[in-house]
Amino acid sequence: MSLTADTADQPTLYKRIRADIEKRILTGEWPPGHRIPFEHELVARYGCSRMTVNKALSELAQADLIERRRRAGSFVRRPQHQSAVLKIADIRAEITALGRAYGYELIGRKLRAATAADRDRLGVKKAGKVVAITCRHSADNVPFAVEDRLIDLSSVPHAATADFSREPPGSWLLHHVPWTEAEHTISAIVADDRTAEALDIAVGAPCLVIDRYTWRSARTITAVRLLYPGDSHRLVARFKGG
Amino acid sequence: MSLTADTADQPTLYKRIRADIEKRILTGEWPPGHRIPFEHELVARYGCSRMTVNKALSELAQADLIERRRRAGSFVRRPQHQSAVLKIADIRAEITALGRAYGYELIGRKLRAATAADRDRLGVKKAGKVVAITCRHSADNVPFAVEDRLIDLSSVPHAATADFSREPPGSWLLHHVPWTEAEHTISAIVADDRTAEALDIAVGAPCLVIDRYTWRSARTITAVRLLYPGDSHRLVARFKGG
DNA sequence: TACGATTATATGTCTAGACATATAAGTCAA
DNA sequence: TTGACTTATATGTCTAGACATATAATCGTA
Known part of the structure; x- marks a missing residue:
């Protein structure tokens, strides 16, 4: 998979990280319960600081797409159709x-x-x-x-x-x-x-x-x-x- | 008004900043259209770094309580009862x-x-x-x-x-x-x-x-x-x- | 007066660190 | 086996800076 955008970094980096993860969740590549990479792994993968991946993950957590647990990691949440x-x-x-x-x-x-x-x-x-x-x-x-x-x-x-x-x-x-x-x-x-x-x-x-x-x-x-x-x-x- | 909590800083600082501003909006002290203090003013008021007030304001913006405009400032939005x-x-x-x-x-x-x-x-x-x-x-x-x-x-x-x-x-x-x-x-x-x-x-x-x-x-x-x-x-x- | 160019500035994003804290996992004794 | 204690670690929060960028405000000109 490509980690860098094809054309350029049109959206900001944290948005790209968020979109990348969101896509994997939506397509089912990372099913509910799957542990997404630790922040320090994403830092290494995207070559950025931890604050940047933290911002991406925080927004995903706020959108209820993932759940963050101290010491354990971040996990894909089961879809909650009931919230509309x-x-x-x-x-x-x-x-x-x-x-x-x-x-x-x-x-x-x-x-x-x-x-x-x-x-x-x-x-x-x-x-x-x-x-x-x-x-x-x-x-x-x-x-x-x-x-x-x-x-x-x-x-x-x-x-x-x-x-x-x-x-x-x-x-x-x-x-x-x-x-x-x-x-x-x-x-x-x-x-x-x-x-x-x-x-x-x-x-x-x-x-x-x-x-x-x-x-x-x-x-x-x-x-x-x-x-x-x-x-x-x-x-x-x-x-x-x- | 008190800027520091009565007992202790039980919630984290950015949450207290967010709550402070939210309270002023909810009570009508800062009505729709009111420009809330600039980030650098809040930095001075709370004695913290800009990233901290930025996080508080970003969350308020995400909750549609305020609207942020480059160069202009952040403004209280009109309540949107239609979204539930x-x-x-x-x-x-x-x-x-x-x-x-x-x-x-x-x-x-x-x-x-x-x-x-x-x-x-x-x-x-x-x-x-x-x-x-x-x-x-x-x-x-x-x-x-x-x-x-x-x-x-x-x-x-x-x-x-x-x-x-x-x-x-x-x-x-x-x-x-x-x-x-x-x-x-x-x-x-x-x-x-x-x-x-x-x-x-x-x-x-x-x-x-x-x-x-x-x-x-x-x-x-x-x-x-x-x-x-x-x-x-x-x-x-x-x-x-x- | 109207319009185009310039400038100042508040927000947007990011870094490279730091310490705090909850907790999973391991350790050891009853 | 169970329960209490310890440890390692991932996330949570925060700092003191930096540069980017959109745009309100100003200024100059036609």
């Missing part, structure tokens, strides 16, 4: 990316003291004020998704006076709340009367449900349920690297 | 992780020349042989999911003679095929007669559908459709970093 990158785009961006006209409609907005059900949904114990919002997103004037959202005003007091009649609450939050963490739960239901009417589908038709719970540093921000017509909407998750 | 890590576990692992008894049952297996529908599903043009497998996974003897799979024998010839009566094809492939890439599509349907019977649910009940298409280096390996009862199964995707 699911892209849940902002609905507006998703629709405009499809080249369709985005439409938004506020159906209802209520400011109230948190009920027991609200607290349960937001995962908070203390009572406080919340805003409950129901709205609909459409593409080319066809209902695309209905949104049912709860915002914790003790975390986002500014949301009490925000105008959600034009701007979707998701977009507003994205611009007014610092970095957050989120958890999505995906499930399927059949449309009840209310959902069927909002999405303009038949009662009993399948719906894809995304429940998103958003927080920042253990502080709840918002909980949202998105309902999509199940036969027309698709969520695509691609395995890492693609 | 979806864990689609191996069904057996998923069930045993729940502390329930895993059951597997082969319903049907056919070896045939690829039909037009098969080729379309696998995304291949040339004809060839395929194995079509239908099976059921159960938890504590309750149907958990039904699987409908197609394996391209031109990519995995060994699958023609594999015994799928005991081992699920997913597990078998995991152990016999090198690293692969995959794409998942999630949607919702209502159960038809055949599905309802296999999952022991009512006709018209909601079902969550995962279509997974797996390949390696542009070579198709398998296409599988998994059907779950929609009211009992959940897919959880957590935003990166959790």
Whole structure:
């Protein structure tokens, strides 16, 4: 095998080392469990310093392609098909990316003291004020998704006076709340009367449900349920690297 | 603010630098677009070499928390809620992780020349042989999911003679095929007669559908459709970093 | 004012060392 | 055979430099 590039060292050295090893893993030449060469062996093979091969191996470890064990060496990991990158785009961006006209409609907005059900949904114990919002997103004037959202005003007091009649609450939050963490739960239901009417589908038709719970540093921000017509909407998750 | 840890330097220095910056971004102290200190400033602040702060910043860049621009500096990125890590576990692992008894049952297996529908599903043009497998996974003897799979024998010839009566094809492939890439599509349907019977649910009940298409280096390996009862199964995707 | 050339600078990569630390493997005694 | 102790070693982290390179900012000119 060639250790040096054919034409030149176009990519940097550590990237070439990483790519070389990655290729051997992908092709199965180095199967899961195989011990890849020690750092000092790679140093000798590529004629570079240990920091360089260390950087290549560290990135492979971060990508879960290899596992590094002190004193033992680095080993090819078994593929983990279960981990995929699911892209849940902002609905507006998703629709405009499809080249369709985005439409938004506020159906209802209520400011109230948190009920027991609200607290349960937001995962908070203390009572406080919340805003409950129901709205609909459409593409080319066809209902695309209905949104049912709860915002914790003790975390986002500014949301009490925000105008959600034009701007979707998701977009507003994205611009007014610092970095957050989120958890999505995906499930399927059949449309009840209310959902069927909002999405303009038949009662009993399948719906894809995304429940998103958003927080920042253990502080709840918002909980949202998105309902999509199940036969027309698709969520695509691609395995890492693609 | 304190630059040194209260007790001791329990984590390594570059991890502390990374955590310090991450905290400022998460709390909103450094909002999206904010330029974080230059490497040489952090070097002075932490009293370490540039390689150390470089490692911290590189990892933050890899996690998409910051963006690095030559000559300009490093900047806080806007949160990207749309990217979440979806864990689609191996069904057996998923069930045993729940502390329930895993059951597997082969319903049907056919070896045939690829039909037009098969080729379309696998995304291949040339004809060839395929194995079509239908099976059921159960938890504590309750149907958990039904699987409908197609394996391209031109990519995995060994699958023609594999015994799928005991081992699920997913597990078998995991152990016999090198690293692969995959794409998942999630949607919702209502159960038809055949599905309802296999999952022991009512006709018209909601079902969550995962279509997974797996390949390696542009070579198709398998296409599988998994059907779950929609009211009992959940897919959880957590935003990166959790 | 607009545009092209020059310069300054922050990041990107790399080196040749160093010490720390977890742990696999070997050693020895009960 | 088993358990406790020791040792060897691969990885983990770090340093104090270096040169490369993309590009923002400046300057000069038409």
